[in-house]
Amino acid sequence: MSECLKYQKPNKTCMIYAIISHNIDFVTFLMNNYNLKIDLEYCVKYKNLESFLVYFDQTNDINMCFVQSLKHNISSLCEYFLSHGAKINEEYYGMTPLFYAAMYNSKETAEVLISNGANINEKDERGSTPLFYAAANNSKETAEVLISHGANINEKDERGRTALFSAAKYNSKETAEVLISHGANINEKDNFGNTAFYYAVKRKSKEIVKLLISNGANINENYNNGKSALHHASEHNNKEIVEILISNGANINEKDNFGNTALYYAAKQKSKEIVKLLISNGANINENYYNGKSVLHIAIKQNNKEIVEILISNGANINEKDNFGNTDLYYAFKQNNKEIVELFISHGANINEKFKHGKSALHIASENDNKEIVELLISHGANINEKDNFGNTALYYATKHNNKNMVELLISHGANINEKTKYGKSTLYIAAEHNNKEIAELLISHGANINEKDNFGNTALHISASKNSKKTAKVLISNGANINENNNNGKSALHHAAENNSKEMAELLISHGANINEKDNFGNTALYYATKYNNKNMVELLISHGANINEKD
Structure with missing residues (x-):
């Protein structure tokens, strides 16, 4: 009381404190002097029957008090309200009184209601009967009363679920036993194709799972997307239920509609213990899934070294290729996970294996600028000048992606600076194409051929002119690039600059x-190309420097 009186004026909170403390004098004082309403829900929660009776005495609200009285499970109180005109099948907040009796396991009260004509199979707005509420709240005794008076055990709600579904979802084992003993259909499916067993697994209701299995539940039933109970238990990291399912004959290698097994889902969810459990019970480690990927690929994608180790130690094929021609080692590089890469190498993975487009692991690591992995590969004998299907080396990819430190590392380990691609492009050409001045300087300092031509006769300076790579062009010119060098079509760098504005x-x-x-070779000058492509500023520049405007092609 003293706590409440700290307020300038008593309010609803004061009333709640008074109810909780069972201070009936203060409850009455607040109600009479401050017109504060007694909260009947708190009366039920804290078993304050006296405050409840004060409320009734002051308000004479028979119907409201009738419903609330059911929660106190006092049959004589129920009889009193019925004798004073309370309506037995009237809905209060969408439910008749019998629903409340079922919800609060008020067995004696339920018997009074039924004997006075309560409709046992009445449905709420969702199609649930009182038996559903008894099942959801594990009101075993009330469920027995309802069943003994004719409650329909297999009645369905609007979602096609029976009372057994409610018991399964809310882990109401005792009530589930009552329902089953009276003929509940264990393998009944709802509108979504799911059984009570499915919901027991999903809600991790271990005891219900065991009960349903012992009474004939189909543990290999397929549900939404073809998933079995084992798929769901593995996906939700429920080891105990996985153990129960396996011990009762669950098909470990069953695939869902996506072609995935329980092992796939366990690896995807990083469920180490379930992965070990499934493998020890015969799960196929090398099963292929979408696009030919294995469970090892899933573990790599999750950067889960522990599961990768478990899979490899149990016989996972580390050199198996997916539908794209890539091994799991390829995906380890793509993830930039050095520890997993080391693990693969230590177990004999082929580091010079060719993947999609003929790329090697070194190509990918260089492209991703992963210095540690590149050093690891080189130390284990990776071919530094290996080419892919396009004739590209690791140095090419490091240069293309402007990874200067990677370029230095590869050069220091013997990368061929003047190696050409399928189209005759040198590394210096690539640096010029991407206007990377620093890499161009680095390559030149290590002996790159400045005037080397591609298959079309273009030099690094030609491509610099096309891409307007001025900084790189300065480096090339200062190191002896031939400004007037012509390509196979007789074009000079100036032709390219004019053509590309x-x-x-x-x-x-x-x-x-x-x-x-x-x-x-076609008799055209730089001015011709500037004019052809409507490059006005270029035309003015060329004329100002002596371009012959009357030159004919």
């Missing part, structure tokens, strides 16, 4: 002696 490049080339009126 690379004004800054054109200025740079002209300032270093580019022949403005040079003609290609």
Whole structure:
């Protein structure tokens, strides 16, 4: 009381404190002097019958008090309200009184209601009967009363579920036993194709799972998307239920509609103990799933070294390829997981294996700028100058992705700087194409051939001009690039600059002696291409530097 009086004016909180403490004098005081309503739910929760009776005495609200009285499980109180006009089949908040008796396991009260004409199979707005509520709240005694008076055990709600479903979902073992002993259909399916057993597994109701199995539940039943109970238990990391299912004959290698087994889901959810349990009971480690990927791939994708170790130690094929021609080692590189890569190598994985487009592990690690993995591969004998189907080396990918430190590392281990791609492109050409000045300088300092040509006769300077890579072009020119070198079509770097409207490049080339009126094999000058592509600024620049405007092709 003293706590409540700290408030300037007593409020609802004060009334709640008074009910909780069973201080009937204060409850009456607050109700009479401050018009504060007695909260009947708190009266039920804290078993304060006296405050409940004060409420009734003050309000004479028979119907409200009738419903609340059921929660106190006092049959004489129920009889009193019925004798004073309480309506037995009237709905209160969507439910008749019998629902409340079932919910609060008020056996004696339920008997009074039934003997006075309560409708046993009455349904609420969701189609549930009082028996559903008894099952959900494990009100065993009340369930027995309802059944003994004709409650329909296999009645379905709007979702096609019976009372047994409610017992399974809420782990009401004792009530489930009552329902089963009176003929509940164990393998009945709801509108979604699920059984009570499915919900028991999903809710991790271990005792209900055992009970249903002992009474004939089909443990290999397939549910939504073809998943079995074992799939669900594995997916939700429920080891105890997985053990129960396996010990009762669950099909360990059963596949769902996506082709996945329980082992797949256990690995995906990083359920180490379930993975071990499934393997020890015969799960197929090398089963292929979507696109030919194995469970090992799933563990790698989750960066789960422990499960990868378990799988490998139990015979997982580390060199198996998926539908794209990639092994699990490939995916370990893609994840940049050094520890898993080391694990694969220590178990004999082929580090020079070719994957999609002929790429090796070293190509991928270089592309992803993973220095540690590249060093690891090289130390185990990876071919540093290996080419993929396009003639690209690891150095090519490091250069293309502007990974300077990787370029230095590969060069220090003997990467061939002047190696060419399928199209004749050198590494320096790639650096120029991506305007990476620092890598260009690095390559040149290690002996890159500045005037090397691709299959079309283009040099690094040609591509710099096309891409307007001014910074890289300066490096090339300062290191002896031939400004007037022609490609297979007789085009110079200036032709390319004019054609691609690379004004800054054109200025740079002209300032270093580019022949403005040079003609290609078709008799065209740089001015011709600038005009052809409507590059007005380029036209003005070329004319200002002496381009012959009357030149004919």
